[in-house]
Amino acid sequence: MNEDKSPLRPEWRQWLAENLALGVEQEDVHQVLVSAGVDPALARAEVAAVEGHPYFKACLQVARHFGWLESLMDVYSDLRAQDGGRELEVREGIAPEEFFHRYYFGHRPVVLRGMMADWPALTRWSLPYFRERFGAVEVEVMVGRDANPEHAAMQDRHRARMPFAAFLDRVEAAEQTNDFYMVPRNDNWRRDGLSPLREDLRAPRGIIDPALLPDMMTLLLGPAGTVTPLHHDNMNILLGQVLGRKHVRLVPSFERHRVYPHRGTFSHVDAGKPDLVAHPLFAEATVLEAVLEPGDMVFLPVGWWHWVKALDVSASVTFHHFLVPGGNTHLEAPF
Incomplete structure (x- = not known):
């Protein structure tokens, strides 16, 4: 099957190859695809196409090298779990x-x-304290985060500058939101x-x-x-x-x-x-x-x-x- 002409969406093809390379069973990935609305016959054909592709075979070879390290890490995780590592x-x-x-x-x-x-911060810090002492200071914050699931990795797209008081007003008016935040990636x-x-x-x-x-x-x-x-x-x-x-x-x-x-x-x-x-x-x-x-x-x-x-x-x-x-x-x- 020509991958470029596959009716399966690219993100699903990537998910399929990644999970098969990670060792997830064929039946399990097939069931996920079917549960997502993919025709069962198409799902099986896609699984077969991935497994027969020379790029995927090279991917498997790399995965085997990492598999040994992951197995060692699993042993380490089990040992740490017996030494309080679950708490x-x-x-x-x-x-x-x-x-x-x-x-x-x-x-x-x-x-x-x-x-x-x-x-002193434990008793001093509050929105009124920040506003009174630093309200006129210009600060950099991240905005528009809700519109981009990758906002944390693409912080440069979300930088905005405003008076600290204006940012505090937004914080005070919000109930619950992830749309704006002052994060460490700035010079504030x-x-x-x-x-x-x-x-x-x-x-x-x-x-x-x-x-x-x-x-x-x-x-x-x-x-x-x-x-x-x-x-x-x-x-x-x-x-x-x-x-x-x-x-x-x-x-x-x-x-x-x-x-x-x-x-x-x-x-x-x-x-x-x-x-x-x-x-x-x-x-x-x-x-x-x-x-x-x-x-x-x-x-x-x-x-x-x-x-x-x-x-x-x-x-x-x-x-x-x-x-x-x-x-x-x-x-x-x-x-």
Whole structure:
């Protein structure tokens, strides 16, 4: 069958080849196609056409090389599951030495409580506070996100500048929306206008570089309903929840093959409402979750997949300069 003349939509042909290469059974992918309205005979013909294509045979050869690594990662995942890996640990009053030994170098996430008790931001930060002190400052935010499912990977298409007060008005008027959000990919934190906000923060003692220079942290601010889609960062992150609550879901870095990666650091899976018909391997993923309250911090190890949804008007800060040689551990991803 000439692939270019196939009546099956290109996205379905791509899905079909990807899932067959991942080892999903022919009958299973056939059933998904039929459930989506594809004629059963056409579905079988498409499966046969894919499996007979020389490009797909080359794809299978590459998949076999990765299959060995995935098998090893599955063993590692099973071992970690028997060592508390099925739970997101919550700790209070942890010493820096234990944090680095068990979590940073142990490549484990953790929710930390009590480390923000001395932050003036916990009592000061609110929409009126921001408006009174910084309302005239011009800030950059992401807008029009609802119209583009790939907004997180295409941030340059969504950048907009406006007075901070105008953005705060939109946040205050919204009930729940993911259409606009102040995300870290801007220079708001470094601009003179918002830089005094850094005075309301404190570096977690013994863990984060106390200099707190502008390029050592980021600010996230938006209404309830904002979602950061499932993705991973290429370095370790410590996120502090200052205002409002956030729901976080995490998947281990070593279960990458279960989250259907695309665009390098993003996932095809909607971790808020996973479609296990389209993404069946996600059913095997280890999903850790928690609701972060104001004053909570969460450590996101390098490469760990995370999805975040704001349950209220929310303000968070992230740190990425740890008290380790080089300031962080980085993932040099080839894709």
